[in-house]
Amino acid sequence: MSNIVYIAASLDGFIADKDGGLNWLQSVPNPENSDLGFADFLDSIDCIVMGRNTFETVAAMDIQWPYPKHVFVLSNALKSVPEKLKGRVEIIKGSPDEITAMLDELGYERKYIDGGKTIQIFLECDRIDEMIISRLPILLGGGTPLFGVLPEHLMFEHTATDVLLNEIVVSRYRRKRLSATEKK
Numbered sequence: 001m002s003n004i005v006y007i008a009a010s011l012d013g014f015i016a017d018k019d020g021g022l023n024w025l026q027s028v029p030n031p032e033n034s035d036l037g038f039a040d041f042l043d044s045i046d047c048i049v050m051g052r053n054t055f056e057t058v059a060a061m062d063i064q065w066p067y068p069k070h071v072f073v074l075s076n077a078l079k080s081v082p083e084k085l086k087g088r089v090e091i092i093k094g095s096p097d098e099i100t101a102m103l104d105e106l107g108y109e110r111k112y113i114d115g116g117k118t119i120q121i122f123l124e125c126d127r128i129d130e131m132i133i134s135r136l137p138i139l140l141g142g143g144t145p146l147f148g149v150l151p152e153h154l155m156f157e158h159t160a161t162d163v164l165l166n167e168i169v170v171s172r173y174r175r176k177r178l179s180a181t182e183k184k
Contacts, residue, residue, distance in 0.1 A: 001109045002129040003049075003100060005119050006041050007146065008168075009133055014143035015116050022057070027138050028167045036164050041132070042068060046108040049092075049099060051115025052078055059085065070108075074099065074118055096127040120148035131156065131173045134164070 008025055009015050017024055030036070048067055050058075052075035058066065059082060071089045073081070081089040092099060103111055113122050122128050133146070156173035163169055 001104050003111050003113050003127050005113050005131040009146045010138050010140040012139045013146050014140045015146050016144040017140050018142045045110045045112040048112045051118035054115035096122045096125040116144045129175045135169045137167050
């Protein structure tokens with residue numbers, strides 16, 4: 001059972017610009033309009049745990065709902081989801097430990113964790129097992145950081161790197177957990 005991050009970041013580590021914008025994600029020309037492997041990734045997961053800000057951003061876009069899997073929105077503020085998303089989106093509350101346990105019990109083995117604050121909270125509780133980070137060759141100079149303060153170091157092992165469109169560096173990492181002997 002895994003909690004997986006799949007996200008794009010600027011070279012300086014931001015996932016949104018200073019205004020919360022995402023237009024910079026279009027800074028690399030994509031002449032074939034490829035999804036760059038996102039559909040394959042979505043096929044590999046069982047559900048999505050998304051933060052409220054990310055959910056509201058995606059829900060407000062003038063596009064068809066892009067997620068074929070059930071989405072759990074982590075929020076204390078939201079009371080309901082738009083009518084068109086009922087049955088596909090559910091609001092949940094709890095700590096990363098509680099959410100992971102609940103979703104594991106429901107049979108969701110591979111969970112896509114999405115949204116800056118949500119990712120940071122799950123990392124802070126050491127609840128991220130894999131990360132797929134796509135680095136775009138742009139410096140934003142500020143914005144929403146991918147990573148926040150952690151109570152201790154978290155070790156990851158590099159498992160693969162690909163270069164897409166000759167510019168986007170996609171690196172995959174797996175959480176490296178120390179055995180009881182190694183911790184001493």
